[in-house]
Amino acid sequence: MKEESDIRNISANAEAHLPYTKGKFKISKHINLSGEFAYSTTKNAEGTAYMAQAEVNFNKFNGNLAYMKASPQFAGYFTNTNTFSGYLQYRLTKKISVLANYMQDAKNFQRDTLFLAAPYRKYLQYGIQYKYLSNGSIIINHGFQKYQDRLEPKQFDYYERFFRVSIDQRIGIFQVNLEGQFGNTDNYLTGFNGHSSLYAANLSFEKFKTSFSLFGSYAITSRYQLQNQKQLYYGARVFSKFSDKTSLSLFYQNNYIPEEYFKDRNLFELLFHQQLFPGNELDLSGRYSLQRGQLGDKDFIFSMRYTWRPNIPVQRTAEYVSLSGNVGNLGIKKTEGIRLMLGNYLSVTDKDGNYIFKNVLPGNYFLEIDRSTTAINDIPTVGFPATMSLLNKENIFNFGLTAAANVQGKVQLSEAEKKDQTDIDALQTKKGKNKRESIIIEAISNDQTYRKVCFIGEDFDFTYLRPGDWTIKLYRNGLDKRYKILNDKFQFTLQPSEIKKLNIQIVKQQIEIKYQQESLKVGYNVIKNKK
Structure with a gap:
């Protein structure tokens, strides 16, 4: 086609x-x-x-x-x-603006599958600004905002009406910004309504060729799982330019709001830049960051970059390259009409699954599949988006489409345990009225890793899994110490279209009680015969 x-x-x-x-x-x-x-x-x-x-x-x-x-x-x-x-x-007027x-x-x-889907947001605010001094102003705003998570399970879904006051003032070398926000929140995720308030401050100044910025905020919101949930964020940024050739920057922030999970977030970053001599520069950096989709796991990244600019006048004529291949049919309905995207280039497979990209500029690309042109359960045999380095005149990349597999199961107490304790709720009420016992289930293959928090007594599933070797690992996630996971690891091979059933047993650990007894002395008497 x-x-x-x-x-x-x-x-x-x-x-x-x-x-x-x-x-x-x-x-x-x-x-x-x-x-x-x-x-x-x-x-x-x-x-x-x-x-x-x-x-x-x-x-x-x-x-x-x-x-x-x-x-x-x-x-x-x-x-x-x-x-x-x-x-x-x-x-x-000169001092008042709307x-x-x-x-x-x-x-x-x-969206490109290289990135997570950003939350849907609808936002409106209107207000008035009064400039009471040449270096000071106050802004009063009213409005609403709506945030909805696009991923499942949802982390937030709320509508909030707010009133905000901001003051921006310069005092000597210091630039001060203060902000307070008060609002009412309709939480569609949990079904309750509550109040949300936010207080933020930012202080910045410049001294000794160094700029400093300190910021912090404290919030009590009803936007997430808990009502009146407290959040504290703070951090600092320092940039110092020792000379025209040398600079150092430092950044730190303790955490980020849940709505920003779709992008990379630096928690700590140290960057040193040095120009060795004209055309030669050295950059050293180290940072702790939260990757896309991560909430608590931190990655440390160290990098060293040397840049050389020879400044040689050259002229290069770009030569076009091509990328072609075949989408193999591994038990699916069809491989015809599948739309493939290579940057801004587009190709559609023919009746035999062949595709070709012509007149492509050399460079690095991501090859993607338009999932709307495949069956809902079709999955490629390799990870997508696939990295393509197109430098040769002709490039070939083949892969196949097969039917995805699923893993289903249930986390439950064993039958033997129910004789001693008939219901896990009896334990949960001791830990807190709103807390439930749960474990973390992790599914791992060569290029796919998924995690879920599963509650005891409920079903779980992992869908759209690539056939092959998989390992299921179980973690306690704060499970009460009197309980243990009977088998915390499963290994198996998934076949196309297979639905693998797992039964995860939680049992109560047996406590053996031994009683210590005092030793008993045993003796005998010898009777002598009288003569």
């Missing part, structure tokens, strides 16, 4: 990864308008996408608006997308 595109005035859009028709109009020196339009035609469907932007700047009024929409059938990076953002400010900003995140678009 061949895919065709009817697009006029094609140019590259690095931000949206869409082929488009682009226009820009300047109404006056104060107003700028721009727009982008794309139209795609495939054998089965037609799709459209467009983006419009406007920017205005006057003496008393300025702002910007952006809107993007893509139809469900559009053959691009953004699919079934509808997003809008804007900012407006109007100066009533302002507002709105944002609605891109919803339901096809």
Whole structure:
């Protein structure tokens, strides 16, 4: 099957990864308008996408608006997308201004699987700014925000109405920012309503060619699993430029809010930069960071980079390369019509599963599969997105599609244990009214690792697993010490479409009581015969 595109005035859009028709109009020196339009035609469907932007700047009024929409059938990076953002400010007097900003995140678009899906957010705030001094101002805002986790199980889902007061003041060499926020939260994840408050402070100054920034916040919120949950965040940033050739930066932050799990987050970073001589630079860095999707596990990364800029005038003509291959059918319905993406390039497999990318610029790419063009249970035999280093004239990459396997099971108390204690709830009530006994179940293969927190007495499952060798490990996760996991490791080989059943037994550890007895002295008497 061949895919065709009817697009006029094609140019590259690095931000949206869409082929488009682009226009820009300047109404006056104060107003700028721009727009982008794309139209795609495939054998089965037609799709459209467009983006419009406007920017205005006057003496008393300025702002910007952006809107993007893509139809469900559009053959691009953004699919079934509808997003809008804007900012407006109007100066009533020299000291008083009114302002507002709105944002609605891109919803339901096809995200690159290299990144986790960012939470859906809808945000509106409006308020007034009063500049009481030339170096001091206060802003009073009112608005609402809605956060919804896109991953399962959800970590948050709430709607919050808030009132915020911010003070920004410069005192000598110090720049001080104070903020307080108060709101009411509707928690859709747990079903309760509560209050949320936030207090934040930021202090920054510069001395001895070094800039310092200290920040901290304390919050009591009802946004997550617990009502009136307390959160404390603090940190610091220091940047010192010893000379034009030498600099040192230091950053630390104790933790991050749960809504930011979709990106990498530095907890600690130390960076040293040194220019050895013109064109030669050395960078040393070390950092503790939370990777995407991680909440508690920290990774330490040390890097050393040497940069040499020879400054030799050369001219290089890029030669195009190609990537081709075959998608093997390993027991699925079809391998025809599968859409593959290589950066901004697109290819569709033919009836035999063959594909080809022509006229590709040399470089490093990620090869991806559009999951909407495969069956819901089809899974590749290798990990995707696949890293491609395309330097040769012709490159070949073959892989197969097979049916995914599943693991299902239940965590339960053994039958023998139930004779001694009939219900685990009797134990749970001792630990706390809202606490439940649970364990962590980890599924590991060569290139896939999944973890779940499972409660005793409930079912669990791992879906969309690649067939092959798997290991299931069990961890206590704070399980009461009187209980133990009967078998904490399982190893097996999953076949395509197989549903593996596991039964995890939790038993009560037997306590053996021994009684110590006093020793008993045994003796005898000898009777002598009288003569």
